Amino acid sequence: xxxxxxxxxxxxxxxxxxxxxxxxxxxxxxxxxxxxxxxxxxxxxxxxxxxxxxxxxxxxxxxxxxxxxxxxxxxxxxxxxxxxxxxxxxxxxxxxxxxxxxxxxxxxxxxxxxxxxxxxxxxxxxxxxxxxxxxxxxxxxxxxxxxxxxxxxxxxxxxxxxxxxxxxxxxxxxxxxxxxxxxxxxxxxxxxxxxxxxxxxxxxxxxxxxxxxx
Numbered sequence: 001x002x003x004x005x006x007x008x009x010x011x012x013x014x015x016x017x018x019x020x021x022x023x024x025x026x027x028x029x030x031x032x033x034x035x036x037x038x039x040x041x042x043x044x045x046x047x048x049x050x051x052x053x054x055x056x057x058x059x060x061x062x063x064x065x066x067x068x069x070x071x072x073x074x075x076x077x078x079x080x081x082x083x084x085x086x087x088x089x090x091x092x093x094x095x096x097x098x099x100x101x102x103x104x105x106x107x108x109x110x111x112x113x114x115x116x117x118x119x120x121x122x123x124x125x126x127x128x129x130x131x132x133x134x135x136x137x138x139x140x141x142x143x144x145x146x147x148x149x150x151x152x153x154x155x156x157x158x159x160x161x162x163x164x165x166x167x168x169x170x171x172x173x174x175x176x177x178x179x180x181x182x183x184x185x186x187x188x189x190x191x192x193x194x195x196x197x198x199x200x201x202x203x204x205x206x207x208x209x210x211x212x213x214x
Contacts, residue, residue: 001076002025003022003023003024003025003026004075004076005073005074005075005076006019006020006051006053006054006057006073006074007019007020007071007072007073007074007159007162007163008020008051008054008057008071008072008159009070009071009158009159010061010065010069010070010071010072011070012065012070015038015039016036016037016038016039016044017036017037017039017057017058017061018034018035018036018037019034019035019037019050019051019054019057020033020034020035020050020051021033021034021035021046021048021049021050021051022048022049022050022051022052024048033046033048034046035048035049035050035051035054037050037054037058039058039061039062041054041055041058052121053074053121053124054121055119055121055122055124055125056074056121056122056124056125056128056153057072057074057125058122058125059122059124059125059126059128059129060072060125060128060129060153060155063125063126063129064129064139064155067138067139067140068140068157069139069140069155069156069157070156070157070158070159070161071155071156071157071158071159071160071161071162071163072153072154072155072159072162073153073154073155073159073162073163073165073166074151074152074153074154074166075151075152075154075166075170076151077151077152077166077169077170077173078170079170079173079174079177080146080151080152080169080170080173081150081151081152082173082177083105083107083146083173083176083177084107084146084147084148084149084150084151084152085149087107087109087110087148087149088107089104089105089106089107089146090104090105090107090146090172090173090176091104091176091188092104092188092189092194093175093176093179093180093186093187093188093189094175094179094189095189095193095197096168096171096172096175097172097175097176097189098189098193098194098196098197098198099197099198099201100143100165100168100172100201101141101142101143101144101172101198102138102141102142102194102198102202103137103141103142104188105142105144105145105146105169105172105173106131106132106135106137106142106145106146107145107146107147107148108127108128108131108145108146108147108148109127109131109148110148110149111123111124111127111147111148115127124147124150127147128145128147128153131145132145139155141198141202143155143156143161143162143165144165144166144168144169152166152169152170152173154166154168154169
């Protein structure tokens with residue numbers, strides 16, 4: 001909606017990433033409006049100011065790029081935001097979730113007051129990366145997260161894949177909310193079913209789809 005959210009794409013070979021400019025409506029965006037930055041946050045190309053969330057993307061590329069993360073998407077999609085505002089991780093309740101992420105979608109803690117004062121956007125990225133580290137999660141196996149009180153971030157091997165994961169996250173969030181509305185005591189999907197659904201689409205023995213198609 002409007003100017004909410006942002007997408008970036010990282011070129012590891014060149015050591016730069018492109019991100020949408022701040023406050024420009026999506027239907028007015030042009031390729032030449034994109035802002036290209038290096039991993040020090042310096043502008044390499046572009047005349048507009050980058051997204052205000054640029055430092056979050058930068059922090060995630062610094063921490064996660066070794067895992068093949070080449071695109072990041074941030075949205076304010078309503079169901080995912082609702083879980084973030086409730087400060088709750090999204091439990092892995094069904095196979096749709098398991099097809100795309102191996103574990104519950106984690107929700108971070110709230111940023112501390114000191115972190116907000118230091119550099120709010122950068123500290124958001126640091127918080128996400130620290131949450132994955134503390135939980136022992138792989139950003140490849142769980143390509144999505146909720147930031148408490150804020151909303152969802154998702155990533156992938158390209159900007160397009162990051163957008164795809166952001167859309168999947170919204171559907172997972174909606175399904176989980178509906179499920180728990182029907183049965184508040186619903187249990188997580190059994191681990192053996194989770195493993196089957198995740199590994200048939202991911203890893204060396206994946207057999208879903210047509211070769212390199214997703």
